[in-house]
Amino acid sequence: MSALIQADAVSKRFAASGFTGEGTLALDTITLAIDPARPSITAVVGESGSGKTTLARILLGLIAPTSGKVLYQGEDLQTLPSARRQQFRRDVQAVFQDPYEVYNPFYRVDHVLTTPVRNFKLAASKAEGRHLIEESLRAVGLRPEEILGRYPHQLSGGQRQRIMVARALLMRPKLIVADEPVSMVDASLRATILGSLRKLNEEMGISIIYITHDLATAYQVSDSILVMYRAAVVEAGDVERVVRHPQHPYTQKLIASIPQVDTERGWLGGGEESGLGVNVGGCRFAPRCPFAEAACARAVPPLLRTETARAVACIRHAGPPLEDLAGVLAPAAMA
Amino acid sequence: MRPVLRVEGLSVAFDHPLGLVRAVDDVSFALRPRERFGLAGESGSGKSTMALSILRMIKPPGRIDGGKVWLEDTQLSELSIEAMRQLRLQGLAMVPQGAMNSLNPVLRIGDQINDAFVDHGVALSKDAARARIDELLRTVGLKPEVARLYPHELSGGMKQRACIAIAICLNPKVIIADEPTSALDVVVQLQVMQTLARVQESLGAAIILVGHDMGLMAQFVDRLGVMYAGRLVEVAPIADIITRPRHPYTKALISSLPSLEKKAPMTGIPGLAPLLRDLPPGCAFHPRCTAAVARCRAEKPLVRAMGEDTTVACHLVDDPA
Numbered sequence: 001m002s003a004l005i006q007a008d009a010v011s012k013r014f015a016a017s018g019f020t021g022e023g024t025l026a027l028d029t030i031t032l033a034i035d036p037a038r039p040s041i042t043a044v045v046g047e048s049g050s051g052k053t054t055l056a057r058i059l060l061g062l063i064a065p066t067s068g069k070v071l072y073q074g075e076d077l078q079t080l081p082s083a084r085r086q087q088f089r090r091d092v093q094a095v096f097q098d099p100y101e102v103y104n105p106f107y108r109v110d111h112v113l114t115t116p117v118r119n120f121k122l123a124a125s126k127a128e129g130r131h132l133i134e135e136s137l138r139a140v141g142l143r144p145e146e147i148l149g150r151y152p153h154q155l156s157g158g159q160r161q162r163i164m165v166a167r168a169l170l171m172r173p174k175l176i177v178a179d180e181p182v183s184m185v186d187a188s189l190r191a192t193i194l195g196s197l198r199k200l201n202e203e204m205g206i207s208i209i210y211i212t213h214d215l216a217t218a219y220q221v222s223d224s225i226l227v228m229y230r231a232a233v234v235e236a237g238d239v240e241r242v243v244r245h246p247q248h249p250y251t252q253k254l255i256a257s258i259p260q261v262d263t264e265r266g267w268l269g270g271g272e273e274s275g276l277g278v279n280v281g282g283c284r285f286a287p288r289c290p291f292a293e294a295a296c297a298r299a300v301p302p303l304l305r306t307e308t309a310r311a312v313a314c315i316r317h318a319g320p321p322l323e324d325l326a327g328v329l330a331p332a333a334m335a
Numbered sequence: 336m337r338p339v340l341r342v343e344g345l346s347v348a349f350d351h352p353l354g355l356v357r358a359v360d361d362v363s364f365a366l367r368p369r370e371r372f373g374l375a376g377e378s379g380s381g382k383s384t385m386a387l388s389i390l391r392m393i394k395p396p397g398r399i400d401g402g403k404v405w406l407e408d409t410q411l412s413e414l415s416i417e418a419m420r421q422l423r424l425q426g427l428a429m430v431p432q433g434a435m436n437s438l439n440p441v442l443r444i445g446d447q448i449n450d451a452f453v454d455h456g457v458a459l460s461k462d463a464a465r466a467r468i469d470e471l472l473r474t475v476g477l478k479p480e481v482a483r484l485y486p487h488e489l490s491g492g493m494k495q496r497a498c499i500a501i502a503i504c505l506n507p508k509v510i511i512a513d514e515p516t517s518a519l520d521v522v523v524q525l526q527v528m529q530t531l532a533r534v535q536e537s538l539g540a541a542i543i544l545v546g547h548d549m550g551l552m553a554q555f556v557d558r559l560g561v562m563y564a565g566r567l568v569e570v571a572p573i574a575d576i577i578t579r580p581r582h583p584y585t586k587a588l589i590s591s592l593p594s595l596e597k598k599a600p601m602t603g604i605p606g607l608a609p610l611l612r613d614l615p616p617g618c619a620f621h622p623r624c625t626a627a628v629a630r631c632r633a634e635k636p637l638v639r640a641m642g643e644d645t646t647v648a649c650h651l652v653d654d655p656a
Contacts, residue, residue, distance in 0.1 A: 047520040048491070156607055157378075186377045187547050191591050191603035198601065213520055216550075216593040220601055243595060257521040259550035261592055263574045267525065267554035268532055 002074035003033035003326070004091065004174050004207070005059055010068035012054050026054040028231040029068065032325035036174045039207040041198070042329055043218035043239065045254070046228035052211045055228070056179045059209065060094050090120060093168035097180035099160035103152035109160070110148050112167050113137075122170060136166040139204075140196040158189035165196055169204075176200070179211040194221045215254055219243045224309075224329040227251045230284040233303060237310030237328040247312040249289045283315070291316060337407075338365035339541050340389070340427075340509050345402035347381075347388045347565075350395075356612040358384040358397065360565035363638070366509065366541045371532075373556035373573070374545045375588065379608050381565040382545045383432060386511050389543075390427055391419050406508065424451055428507035430498050430531075432514045432545075437498065438486040444472075444497050445482030451504050471500040474537070475530050492523035496530055503534050510535060513545040528555060549592050553577050558644060561585045564609055564619035567638065571645040581647045583624045618650065626651055 012027040028051075034042075044052045057063045058070060061077045070077040072088045080088060096102060103109065113133045116122065123129035134144040140162040152160060161181060168176050178197065182190040198221050200206045212218050218225055218239070225242050227235040227250065235248040246252045259267050283289070286296040295315055303311040304319035311322040322328065347359035358381045366372050374382045388399050391411060404411045406426050414422065423429070431437045439447055448468050452459055459467060469479040475496040486494055495515060502510055512531060516524040532555070535542050544556055552559050553573060560570040561582060569582040580586045587604040606623040609615055615622055621631040630650050638648045641655050 047522060158607075187549070187588075187591055189603055191593070191601035195601040195603070214593075215521070216595050219595055220593040220598060240598075253522060255595065257525045258595060259525075259548065259554040260595065261549050261553045261577050261589055263553075263578060265554050268529055270525070 002071065004036040004073060006033040006071040006074075007031060007055075007059060007065075008069045008071060010055075010058055010065040010070060012051075012058060012063065013066045025231050027051045027058065027065070030055065030233060030325070031068075031323055032226075032329065034175055034207050034209070035326070036205075036207065039174075039201055039205045040224060040329070041201050041208045041210055041222040043210045043212060043222035043225045044228060045212055045215050045218050045225060047213060047254075049230070050228040051231040052213075052228050053179055054231075056094075056177050056209065056211050060092060060177050061088065086120075090171045091174045093171055093173040093176045095161070095164045095168055095176060095178040095181045098184055099157045099164065100152075100184070102164060103160065105152055107151075108148075109150055109152055109155065109163055112163065113148075113170065116167060116170055120171065132170060133166075136169045137163070139169055139200070140166045141192060142166065156189075157185045158193060161185055161193055162196060165193070165200070169200065169206075172204075173206060175207045175209065177209045177211070180213070181210070182217065183213070190217060197221060215243065216258055226325065226329075227254070232284065232300070232313065233311075233325065234285065234313045235311070236303070236325050237307065241307060241310050247306060247310070247317055248285075248314050249291050249316075250285045253288075283313075336367050338405075339368045339370075339407060340366040340543075341403075341405040342389065343403045343405075345385070345388060345404060346400050347384050347393055347397055348400045349397045351612055354612050357614075358565050358611055359388055361402070361638075362562075362565075362567045363402075364560055364567060364570060366543065368508075368541055369536075369539055370541045370558065371535070371556045372541070372543050373552040373559040374543060374562060375547060375549060375552050375559060376562035377547060377588075377604075377608050379611065380562040381611075382562045383513055384565075385562065386429070386513050386543065386545050389511065390423060390429060392429075421455060424455060424502070424505045424507060426507055427509045427511065428502040428505070430495075430502045430510065430512040430515045433518060438494060440486050443483055443485055444489070444500075447497075448482070448501055448504055451501060455505055457505070467504075471504055472497075474503070474534055475500045476526070490523075491519050492527055495519065495527050499527075499531060499534060503538060503540075506538055507540055509541050509543065510538075511543045511545070514547075515544075516551070517546070517548075524551075549577070549589055561588065564614055565611060566619070566648060567646070568620070568648045569646070571641075571647075575645065581641065581645075581652045582620075582649045583626050583651065584620050587623075618648075 007030055009029050009031050011029050013023045013025050015023045046052045058065050064078050117129040123132050137144045137147055142162050182193050194217055197208055201208050210222055222239050225239045226233050229250045235242055235251045246255055256270050282297040282299055283301050286292040301313045301315050303313045303322045304317060305311045305322040306317045306319040309328050311328045343363045345359055345362045349356040349358055362385060376382045387393055389404055393399055445468050449464055452464055468482050472479055472481050477496050516527050556573050559573050559576050560567050563584050569585050580589055591603050604623060609619055617633050618631045618636050621627040636648045636650045638646050640646050
């Protein structure tokens with residue numbers, strides 16, 4: 001059986017302004033698959049500009065890859081017939097970063113919930129539609145009577161974001177791509193929203209791709225993780241292995257940069273930049289890498305499978321080359 | 336030691352059609368020279384309003400309707416508008432929230448720093464001003480060439496450093512940094528906070544860090560104040576507050592932070608922050624507090640001293656023996 005979504009050597013280059021220049025490589029040859037039979041939460045972590053949002057948008061079919069293909073149940077997403085496309089739009093749902101921007105302030109919040117019910121004919125009657133909406137809201141921990149009939153400005157950012165998760169849920173999707181769903185809500189509410197994503201995964205078998213710059217929440221909710229740096233995956237695998245024992249120097253740096261609630265205060269003293277300094281070709285992290293050596297400049301290091309459930313793109317580690325990231329992503333790799 | 340900044344009973348109110356909104360409610364604390372003091376809380380807890388009110392920068396419909404602020408021997412509310420304006424940057428400086436958007440997009444960075452000199456009547460020759468700007472940029476880890484660049488030519492971290500350079504250009508005694516790194520990546524956040532720590536030490540200034548990231552607070556500040564619904568509900572030295580938080584809200588705030596050490600079920604703080612214009616009776620936190628008793632619903636807890644450097648406003652905390 002073919003995967004729900006399969007990204008096959010996908011790259012994306014954004015054109016430069018004007019007529020000169022090569023443009024910006026936002027995503028460099030990424031291959032991965034989402035298997036609906038083994039629903040999991042995969043976090044995609046990286047700094048601004050690392051390509052994580054580009055990856056999300058490509059998987060959602062919102063932008064076309066420059067090279068490579070995205071397959072939906074074996075068919076190319078770009079040439080999908082409209083009936084199949086409609087099905088894809090149900091199976092794969094998005095939750096975006098900004099819980100303020102996605103609402104039309106002139107409509108009651110009901111609008112974002114009734115529209116998909118109508119457009120996708122999810123319910124035979126109005127009462128059934130209402131029931132469906134209430135059920136979805138409850139599934140994300142909201143009380144329908146406190147939500148329905150309100151305008152966006154009457155609700156908190158956390159409530160609005162959970163309504164977006166409820167909206168995604170209405171479609172009974174197989175995959176939710178959540179792009180920074182909690183970066184604009186308060187720390188105390190993050191846990192609640194991520195908790196509802198976790199619940200959807202466990203209770204309804206929905207796979208989730210969680211795009212974030214926050215490694216700590218990624219660690220808490222996900223089964224596996226992809227760490228991206230400048231358009232490429234530098235480390236991937238079981239989240240426990242990657243976060244507890246990071247192998248790539250960038251992942252190590254990322255983890256050391258997170259301020260922890262701890263009485264040991266080493267944070268401010270850490271993280272000096274060192275490395276080759278200038279961009280020398282080869283490994284993209286070499287200019288900032290404390291372990292960089294001349295060999296790093298020779299070629300872009302390929303992803304190597306260093307453990308059953310982990311791959312790293314760094315010449316300091318050895319293993320057989322890995323092309324399809326699905327090979328190290330849980331739970332397939334852990335099974 | 337004599338405090339560099341003293342806040343006593345500061346209150347800020349906003350006039351709202353549906354009633355008075357008390358954004359800052361009778362807040363008192365004192366800042367020692369060179370101290371790093373944190374103000375933490377959720378959105379809407381009043382921490383940014385608190386920071387602005389120290390600088391007397393509350394705009395209508397908001398107003399400071401009680402309390403006093405001293406910067407060393409100067410009582411700020413007694414200053415004229417012009418004298419207060421001169422005191423900003425020289426005595427008290429602010430690194431604003433979203434500093435990336437607070438730079439003037441059509442002025443070069445160097446000119447924006449120079450504006451501060453001109454406005455505060457610092458007479459510098461062209462060369463001397465340029466040399467001083469170079470020095471400031473170097474202090475915050477930027478190259479002198481940055482002076483000739485426009486904000487859009489800088490990355491987020493560089494813009495934030497430029498804002499720090501402006502904040503320190505007249506050697507303030509207190510720097511108020513309002514979520515200075517909330518829009519930055521963790522790696523850049525660390526670099527910016529290192530810069531801030533370094534310039535603070537070299538100036539000998541005290542710093543108030545406003546934010547909601549308890550991890551950042553734990554790593555950066557010496558003492559932490561936790562705000563809830565406009566009140567300072569707990570103040571304690573940082574090591575103390577993270578190992579033995581006294582107020583249930585502080586406990587919840589700390590435990591809602593995702594850890595990298597161990598996976599635990601994600602627990603948020605149940606419920607929502609209360610509406611400031613419609614606060615619950617008694618302790619404002621009681622509807623969300625898992626330990627609340629009858630007294631919490633009826634009686635507003637007073638701020639009590641729990642020994643040196645520590646205050647708490649909670650009925651459930653016993654007086655020190």
